[in-house]
Amino acid sequence: MIYLIHRMKKFLTIVKAFWQRALTYRFTVLVYRIGEIGETLVLILMWSAIYGGQKNIGGLTLQEMITYILIGNFFNAIIRNFLSSVIARDIKDGRLSMFLIKPMGYFSYILSQEIGRISLATMMSVLSSTLVIIFFINTFIWDFDVTYLLVILAMVILAFIAELLLSYLIGLIAFWTDEVDGLYATIDRIKKFFSGGYFPLNLLPIAFVQVSFALPFAYSFFVPAQLYLKKVDLSTGLKGLLIQIIWILVLYGIIKIVWNRGLKRYEGVGI
Amino acid sequence: MTDIEVKNLSRTYEYYRKQQGLLGSFKSLFHREKLYAEAVKNISFSIESGELIGFLGPNGAGKTTTLKMLSGILHPTNGEVKVLGHIPSQREKIYQKQFALVMGQKNQLIQDLPAIETFVVNKEIYEIPDKEFQENLEELVNLFDIKNILDIQVRKLSLGQRMKCELVAALLHKPKVLFLDEPTIGLDVVAQKNIRDFIKKYNREKKTTIILTSHYMEDIKELCQRVIIINLGKIIYDGKLDDLIKKYAPHKLLKVVFNGNGVRREEVEKFGEIDEFNPYVCTFKTNRSEAKNTAVALLSSNLPVDDIIIDEVDIDDVVRKIFTSQS
Numbered sequence: 001m002i003y004l005i006h007r008m009k010k011f012l013t014i015v016k017a018f019w020q021r022a023l024t025y026r027f028t029v030l031v032y033r034i035g036e037i038g039e040t041l042v043l044i045l046m047w048s049a050i051y052g053g054q055k056n057i058g059g060l061t062l063q064e065m066i067t068y069i070l071i072g073n074f075f076n077a078i079i080r081n082f083l084s085s086v087i088a089r090d091i092k093d094g095r096l097s098m099f100l101i102k103p104m105g106y107f108s109y110i111l112s113q114e115i116g117r118i119s120l121a122t123m124m125s126v127l128s129s130t131l132v133i134i135f136f137i138n139t140f141i142w143d144f145d146v147t148y149l150l151v152i153l154a155m156v157i158l159a160f161i162a163e164l165l166l167s168y169l170i171g172l173i174a175f176w177t178d179e180v181d182g183l184y185a186t187i188d189r190i191k192k193f194f195s196g197g198y199f200p201l202n203l204l205p206i207a208f209v210q211v212s213f214a215l216p217f218a219y220s221f222f223v224p225a226q227l228y229l230k231k232v233d234l235s236t237g238l239k240g241l242l243i244q245i246i247w248i249l250v251l252y253g254i255i256k257i258v259w260n261r262g263l264k265r266y267e268g269v270g271i
Numbered sequence: 272m273t274d275i276e277v278k279n280l281s282r283t284y285e286y287y288r289k290q291q292g293l294l295g296s297f298k299s300l301f302h303r304e305k306l307y308a309e310a311v312k313n314i315s316f317s318i319e320s321g322e323l324i325g326f327l328g329p330n331g332a333g334k335t336t337t338l339k340m341l342s343g344i345l346h347p348t349n350g351e352v353k354v355l356g357h358i359p360s361q362r363e364k365i366y367q368k369q370f371a372l373v374m375g376q377k378n379q380l381i382q383d384l385p386a387i388e389t390f391v392v393n394k395e396i397y398e399i400p401d402k403e404f405q406e407n408l409e410e411l412v413n414l415f416d417i418k419n420i421l422d423i424q425v426r427k428l429s430l431g432q433r434m435k436c437e438l439v440a441a442l443l444h445k446p447k448v449l450f451l452d453e454p455t456i457g458l459d460v461v462a463q464k465n466i467r468d469f470i471k472k473y474n475r476e477k478k479t480t481i482i483l484t485s486h487y488m489e490d491i492k493e494l495c496q497r498v499i500i501i502n503l504g505k506i507i508y509d510g511k512l513d514d515l516i517k518k519y520a521p522h523k524l525l526k527v528v529f530n531g532n533g534v535r536r537e538e539v540e541k542f543g544e545i546d547e548f549n550p551y552v553c554t555f556k557t558n559r560s561e562a563k564n565t566a567v568a569l570l571s572s573n574l575p576v577d578d579i580i581i582d583e584v585d586i587d588d589v590v591r592k593i594f595t596s597q598s
């Protein structure tokens with residue numbers, strides 16, 4: 001127990017330091033949020049134009065579609081992170097070496113750092129998404145079904161963890177190649193596509209939807225948003241949680257393997 | 272007690288030939304030409320507790336590589352390393368809590384925050400008890416006289432101030448062994464002196480075992496009684512600094528800058544052995560004891576002297592001397 005408190009304190013100290021660091025960049029953080037609000041608004045405008053007089057696209061009315069976009073972006077604001085490029089930089093610049101000699105694992109350190117780093121951005125994103133939702137208060141569908149909300153909450157937390165692990169894994173690619181920025185941008189697009197961030201996945205063929213239910217990405221946007229709209233039922237939601245847990249375990253296992261192999265290489269090449 | 276024991280240590284780097292252009296990068300995903308660099312070749316030495324050793328050598332000699340192996344960043348290709356009874360590459364926590372590595376070229380301070388934040392983070396990482404942390408911090412802050420910069424964003428500090436903070440961050444957990452890799456690199460003369468004085472004082476007071484690498488004679492001369500000289504991955508000298516200076520570096524360099532129309536060679540020849548000459552800048556090689564007198568003589572002559580700098584000879588020069596004397 002004392003050990004746990006100890007670890008927690010370690011963790012929180014690092015979180016706090018990087019939270020402060022983020023505060024020194026509050027202006028940048030703010031500007032990014034304005035960009036995000038703009039993106040959401042463009043999506044809503046675009047869909048309004050596409051609907052024209054149409055009542056229903058992919059099983060969603062315009063009102064539902066707008067809610068989908070708003071609530072999905074709200075969840076996504078909580079879930080995402082920017083860990084990959086941080087790790088890539090540590091590896092490329094050889095800063096990783098300075099962690100290897102410290103009595104704390106790089107994984108724990110970098111996770112606490114990232115949580116500290118993004119918590120401000122996350123809070124502001126949540127705030128700005130909320131503002132946009134309030135702006136569309138008449139269009140937005142309000143639904144507070146507690147069981148659904150609990151499942152959604154669990155899903156968002158698991159999605160946060162899965163995304164952290166995934167970003168960590170992607171960041172480790174830097175062990176093998178120098179040029180990662182383009183690669184990360186591409187992977188981010190693919191992730192967003194599979195998460196349903198551009199448009200609801202059920203606009204695509206059914207086989208595609210089934211595949212994406214087996215992947216971790218849909219649980220960061222599409223599934224929780226659909227759950228909120230009650231377009232998928234609770235059992236799908238619960239099954240989703242299980243799939244997420246499996247993914248988290250799998251990712252953790254892959255990370256261990258990739259980390260060890262990467263470290264071997266890092267030591268061999270001696271950056 | 273022997274703190275550091277190195278036996279027949281070697282390290283070879285693997286690296287890959289960099290391919291040009293986009294096509295090249297793409298090709299290199301599938302096939303890359305592997306090359307090898309022998310950075311450290313079969314070196315042995317041992318260091319007693321409390322010693323302050325100068326590890327001297329030209330650029331690319333293998334100093335950083337050796338320190339990386341001593342701190343466990345790199346695995347040796349061959350040979351053995353033991354520090355405080357531990358094998359560094361096993362990265363045991365008990366070992367990691369007992370040493371520190373500071374690199375002049377790499378920073379561990381969080382750049383966007385005041386240094387104090389890194390100190391607090393390190394306190395947690397090294398699990399330093401509150402009371403001990405407060406005491407150590409206060410002591411180090413006083414030693415370095417950095418109380419007034421603790422709250423300033425690291426990014427906004429001068430290089431010298433940053434290096435002081437780097438050292439403090441590395442010493443908070445009271446390491447028994449300290450590796451300093453060119454800690455004065457890039458610093459101005461005053462800052463260099465500050466850092467050196469600190470290292471000297473710290474070693475004397477805490478009896479910490481210190482290895483200090485440098486490619487400057489100056490750094491080592493003031494601090495260390497014993498030097499190890501490494502060149503092209505091999506140790507070519509391990510012994511007393513005094514002996515080294517007597518045998519291989521009996522000279523100092525006296526660099527004289529002339530203004531106006533400069534001088535002719537005949538005019539300056541009588542002041543000492545000329546190392547390099549052009550009408551505006553002339554470098555003399557003088558005996559250590561003679562350096563000041565020669566400077567005075569130059570200044571009191573009617574030559575148009577603008578500036579005089581007395582400097583240590585180049586490490587490359589020393590290395591050359593050692594080689595010629597051995598062969």
Ligand SMILES: Nc1ncnc2c1ncn2[C@@H]1O[C@H](COP(=O)(O)OP(=O)(O)O)[C@@H](O)[C@H]1O
Nearest residue numbers: 269270284286308310330331332333334335336
């Ligand atoms: N990561 C690396 N890959 C290939 N060669 C390297 C690497 N790091 C250092 N070297 C080579 O090993 C030799 C020793 O380097 P280093 O230990 O950094 O020297 P020093 O610190 O004395 O300047 C140099 O020739 C250098 O080019």
Ligand SMILES: [Mg+2]
Nearest residue numbers: 334335336452
């Ligand atoms: Mg070096």
